[in-house]
Ligand code: ATP
């Protein structure tokens with residue numbers, strides 16, 4: 001028989017497991033917790049959309065649409081695209097699902113996104129984003145709230161120290177037109193020195209030259225006129241409201257008057273949280289106000305502001321999260337004890353304790369597994385159903401009387417909570433609980 005070769009993973013995809021999985025999950029869970037604190041509703045949108053959703057929202061001249069989309073024809077002949085980001089799909093849903101009635105709407109989501117890019121550290125073809133949007137709010141407080149949420153997220157992840165919020169305004173339509181004309185004039189006078197890519201941008205999307213990474217473009221971009229002298233009074237007021245809101249919220253920021261978002265409908269606030277700890281992939285979270293996006297999808301004029309962050313990039317910055325531990329490892333201590341052990345194991349889990357069973361090998365090997373799991377307690381179960389609880393840190397043992405079972409289950413849940421928030425430490429919990437239980441000091445009530 002011909003040897004079967006195992007298919008390779010697709011370039012730029014990742015299988016996430018072990019240490020990196022713990023970091024990844026920690027980012028997603030922290031985001032879920034923080035978005036609730038800010039009263040953002042969770043939303044799920046499809047992984048694929050009609051290609052037009054992204055082509056119109058993002059614009060044909062953007063890198064994403066012109067060279068990074070995974071577009072394909074499905075079996076029915078429709079052109080579909082795997083989402084390269086969330087905002088466009090959420091804006092489409094806002095219109096087609098009639099969510100206008102809920103405006104202003106605060107939405108959050110996370111999941112996989114797809115871009116055909118050259119894979120490298122921190123840059124993948126399938127990666128994952130967390131995303132937050134406020135649709136239908138023109139007030140600068142919406143921008144402040146989103147930035148405060150991003151700031152709190154980074155703080156709770158413990159990575160805020162190495163990360164800086166760079167903030168800019170792109171002004172309103174009049175500001176932007178005037179600034180754009182000045183930029184074109186400036187870049188035009190340096191045509192000979194610009195990179196080929198930037199020469200193309202000069203015709204189609206000149207503001208993008210400002211965030212070119214090509215060293216040939218940098219001096220010209222750095223000497224380009226800033227936006228401030230073109231700001232209308234209204235645009236200046238909006239920016240002042242955002243910055244004083246950030247100061248009031250205790251969010252540190254620095255001005256970067258070169259920072260742009262590529263699309264014509266971006267207005268006012270533009271921002272990036274950047275770090276120098278990830279080499280060239282230093283932007284961890286980015287966003288801005290996109291007051292024209294919904295119109296580009298055929299909807300009514302609707303303001304919007306949002307941000308997205310790469311989960312992988314945030315995960316790479318984290319301290320290593322603790323490996324998961326079991327509170328209790330149940331061990332059948334002899335042949336014939338499996339059934340009683342299984343009953344106890346399920347009682348523990350039903351009570352909310354983090355519990356596992358070691359059933360392979362001799363007793364020594366089973367104990368070694370409990371150790372390897374970092375279990376706080378072992379429950380040794382005999383064929384007759386008798387349970388001995390052993391505290392692994394001290395080696396103390398308690399033979400449980402049958403009426404101690406509820407106290408034991410409760411103690412196990414405390415050890416489990418302790419693992420989660422490291423509040424409960426030491427060996428005393430089990431003994432105290434059983435001691436108090438035996439003295440009738442407290443009851444585990446069924447009606448809680
Ligand atoms: P970059 O300049 O790094 O290409 P971008 O401007 O394309 O970023 P956005 O479209 O603003 O990025 O996406 C928001 C965030 O998603 C980025 O700040 C980054 O954290 C993450 N991100 C973007 N592209 C990738 C990728 N290919 N792999 C991993 N993360 C990515």
Ligand code: MG
Pocket residue numbers: 063
């Ligand atoms: Mg990119």
